[in-house]
Amino acid sequence: MKTKIKMPLRGSCFCSFGILYLFLNSFILPTASYTLKDCRVTQNRQAICQNNNLKVFPKDIPARVTSIELSGNKISRLSKTDLKDLPNLLRLHVTRNRISKIESSTFVVQISLKVLMLNNNRLCKLQEGMFDGLVNLVELRLTSNQIQTVEPASFKSLSKLSILDLGHNKLCHLTNFFVQHTPLLTHLYIPANKISTFHSWELSNKSTELVTLDLSQNELMFFRLTAGIFPKLKTFNLEDGMKKGIVWEVNDTSYLSSVVRLDISGVRSSIHGLQHVLETFNSSSSLRYLHLNQINNSLQVLINVSCKIPKLSFFEIRNNGIKVIRSDLLHSCTYLKKLDLGMNEITEISNNSFQSLRLLNTLILKSNCLTSVPYAVRKTQISTLDLSCNNINVLGCDDFANMTRLRGLYLYNNPLLALKDCVFKDLVNLNILMLQNSSIDQLNGAFKENTPNLKTLSLINNTLTVLDHGEFKALKSLQTLSLKGNKLEQLNDGTFFGLSSLTHLNLESNKITEITNSTFGDLKALKTLNLRSNQIKYSSVEPILYPPFAELSQLDTLFISAQTRYHKRLNFPQNFLQGLTNLSILYMESNHLTSVHPHTFNYTPNLNELVMSKNFLTDIPDSLFSPIQRLKSLYISMTMLRSLDFLLHANLTELEMLQVSYNTFTVIREPVMLSLPALTDLDMQGNTFTCNCDNAWFLQWVITNQQTQVFNAYNFECSYPPNLKGRKLLQIDVRSCTVDTDFICYISTACAVIMTLAVSFTHHFLQWHLVYAYYLMLAFLYNSKNKEKRAHQYDAFVSYNANDEGWVLGELLPKLEDEQGWRLCLHHRDFQPELFSSSRRVHKRISYPL
Known part of the structure; x- marks a missing residue:
């Protein structure tokens, strides 16, 4: 039973009317709390209770929620009373707990539940009745438990189950229980168990609806398919799932003719066993995707066998220790469209290695040991080339010669150092170019004349210090440019000249000290600008002559946070945001702001989300937020606020989310909360509250209001008076404080009016009756x-x-x-x-x- 601590009175005495009102309020008005003790409910009716060290299922989750996230707790069992009041659940995540038992009929009310996640628990046995009631369940995940036994009727209620994941358990045998009661099962995952034999009759004696079957990491010794039980199977995973000397028996190759994707990576079978497996798909197969990774044994033979599969279009040969690609290695793979040779040790590729791959569209050579762009790629018609994570240090003018069809080029994580102006001269149709983490310190005009159709350019984490005038002037189609993590100190006028289509610009984590209106003047279409973690500094709030964003009328999102790495204080000019008439999201946290001019937001009438946390705004001007009445989310945490009274004048009638955690205010006044009629989420954690009658209304409001959820309210602590310091605010008894003056005045006035009417009526109509009664009374008394x-x-x-x-x-x-x-x-x-x-x-x- 919760302990209630009597709240000390302050100020005046209280009459019986107040006690009467409190009594009526307690028993007539609804008191179901919207503030939860261990969870919070999002606007889309999802209860978030993860990583809270919960040992039992929370009891205060409202019935309206449709999704519960309980991952990362210490719950050891689920009982039939835990979910009895939650009939609307669609998703339940209870992963990473300690559940070893689920009582029968636990889910009997959850007829609407569609997804149940029980991964990483301690279940050892699936018992009859465990899943009763889950008649509409579509997805059941039981990965990483300790399941050894599955009782025959475990899945009898799961008639609509489509996805079943039992990976990383201790099952030794397949059983028809998996599909017997689940006629609609399409995806069955049983990787990393202890299954050593697969006999089709054990799983089913008739056709199934399975589209995906995962038997990887099981070390099969026997695979016998004696009936066509997989007429719809598309994905078959046997990665690291076959022992050396496996017995592979498929009576009819048509039994696997519908398989589209096959993974036999890492298997330890003999070369003859693998050949036997691959030959199963040689004739009438629909196989198009083949994963042959980590083989390291007679690779050439297996590649030759694989390339005879008539419809094979995607071939993944990763992590096989290949050092040299000879011209005959892939000679027979004439129908390939995508080839992945990543994560090998390739240092050399013969010039004609890909010449026979006339249909090749995508070539992946990432994570190898190449020191230059292979000449062989020029003889292809590919549209995507991935050379990332190699040792390429120079790009020559002819490295991509005649590759006019190339649309995606990935060169990140190579020590390129510098570019040349002629490197991309033939890449007229290139759309995506990724050059991050490549130690590039100079662009040397590489984008002044070339790649006119480029839409995405990433130069993240290089060492650029200067960008010349018109450095990107040829990129008229560019939409996304990321220069994050360089060493840019100054953006010259005309740096972004020509980028008329640019919508996203990322300049985060540079050393930019100054921006002007001419810096971004050419970016008329810009929607997102990230200037976080630079060194922009203004010394005064006085208006400046040339506001930096004056030309960015289409900007939607602006990050101007963390500008104080090398100086302690920052003040934005009052017209700093001038021109941003369509700005919707503004981040300006961690700037050590000491003041904000009342006119700062006069230029952003459409602001929807504002983040001002981690500053030193002890006081906020009353009129600061008046121009942004469409604001829906406001974050002002860790700013040393001493009061929330500034909200009284803000007129934020559409505000839904308010975060003011870790400040220094101690009292919340009633008018402040009533001035926010649309508020649904309130975060005040980390503040210390005064536990006297000054906060009585707020405490009652937290408990009883049905609209606003006060996050973590059950952990709010008292800071005053000293005898209550450290106590929980919601444990304080406020009944002695709850006197409604308005109510008392109403009762008193009503009584006076009624009495006056009664006296007037009586005097007018019953005067002589009263005289007679008076004398009769005198006689009686005498x-x-x-x-x-x-x-x-x-x-x-x-x-x-x-x-x-x-x-x-x-x-x-x-x-x-x-x-x-x-x-x-x-x-x-x-x-x-x-x-x-x-x-x-x-x-x-x-x-x-x-």
Whole structure:
């Protein structure tokens, strides 16, 4: 049971109306919390609970969530009560936990669940009833458990299962349980188990719907396919899955005729065994993709056999220790369209090595030992060439001669040092050029005249210090240019001249100290500009004559963060953002800003996301955010904010995400939160709160509001008063603080009005009735007061006319005295002169009510 700590009062006394209101508020209004203890819910109804050291399934996840991410915790079991209130789940990820048991009927309510991820747990056995209820499950992942046994009825509810992954377990045999109850199963993954034999009758005795079968890393000794159970099989993976001396029996080659992709990499079978496998696909096969990596044994023979497969178009021969490509190695592979020779040790390639590959479109030679561009590539008609991660240090003018069809060229991770102006002269159709991590210090005009159709150019992590005027003027089609991680100190006027189509420019992690309007003046189409981690510095917030972004009216995203690596403070001029009328996302964190001019955002009316974290903005001008009323996400963490009152004047009616974590404010006032009607996510963690009645409203709001999720609120701590320091804010009892003055005033006014109306009505319509009641009340009180002081001899005095004497004596007297027990006073019988005065008083008393 949660401990409640009484919150100390502050200021005034509280009346019974407040207690009544709190009682009504607690029992009439909804109190289901939207703030979760161990998770957070995203706007797309996903509960994120990963890496929280949870030992049990969280109980406070709302029923509306459709996806739960619980990876990286310490949950040891799933019980039938864990998910009983979550009927809308579509995806459940419980990977990297310690689950060893799943109770029967745990998923009985999850009829909508489609994806269940249980990888990296400690399950040893799949039992009957474990997956009951999962009638719509499509994907089940059980990789990296300790599963040894699968009971026959384990999958009986999984009639719509399409993907089953049991890789890296301890299964020793295939079983028909995998497909018996899963008629729609198309992808079956069983890699890295202990299966040594594959007999088709063990898996099924009839045709299956399998499209993918993965038996890799199982060291098969027997493979027997005696029936056509794989009429739709497209991908067959046997990588590192066959022992030397494997018995391969396929009664009819048509049984595997639909296979499109085959991987027999790393197998330890004999050359004859591999030949036997490949020959299975030689005749009527549809095989187009073949992976023959890590063979290191009679490679030429296997290549010759492989190239006889009539439809083979993609051939991967990686990591085979090849040092020299001779002209006859691939001579018979005339139908290849894509050849991957990466991760070998190639130092030399014969000039005619690829001449017979008339249909070759893509050539991959990455991660080898080439020192220059092979002459053999010039004799191809390829459109993609990958020479990355080699030792090429010079690019000659004729290295790509006549390669006019080349569209993608990958040269990254080579020690190129410098380029020549003629290197790319024939690459008129080149679209993608990747030159990152190549120690390039000079471009030497390589892009001033060539590659007019280039769309993507990467020069990341080189050593460029200067870019000449018009360095990229030929790249009129370029859309993405990345110069991240160079040593650029200054961008000269006209550096980007000609880049009229450029939409993305990355200048991150350089040493740029100054930018002007002429720097980016030619980039009219630019949408994303990254200037993060440079050394741009302004000394004053006063307006500047030439704002740097004045011409970038189409810019959508700007990164201007972390400009303080070599100086301690930065101030942006008040018109720094002038011209950015369409800016939607702005990152300006980690700049050590001490102040922001109130007019800073006057030029960005369409700003949607703003990041200002990691600065020194102890106070923010009240009118700073007024011009950006379309803002939806605001991040101001770690800025030493002392108050959030600036939000009262911001009019941020569309703000959905507010992050103000790790600041120094201690009190959250009610008007601040009420000024953000669209807020759905609030991050305030890392602040220390005052635990008195100043925060009473905020505490109640965190617990009861149904719109805004306050991230990690259960860990908010008190900083004041001293006796509560370190206690959790949500453990504080605020009932003594909850007095609603407005409510009290309402009740008081209502009572006064009702009373006034009642008095007026009564006085007007019931005046004489009240007078009569008043005297009647006086008589009653008088009689009650003197009741015991007087002794009455008679009950009544009867006054009558002489003509009625016969009736009185004959009928009235017997009835009242004889039958009723009354004692009557008659003047002719009981009247005595000495009792006259007493009789008068009795008469008066008796006759008055009559």
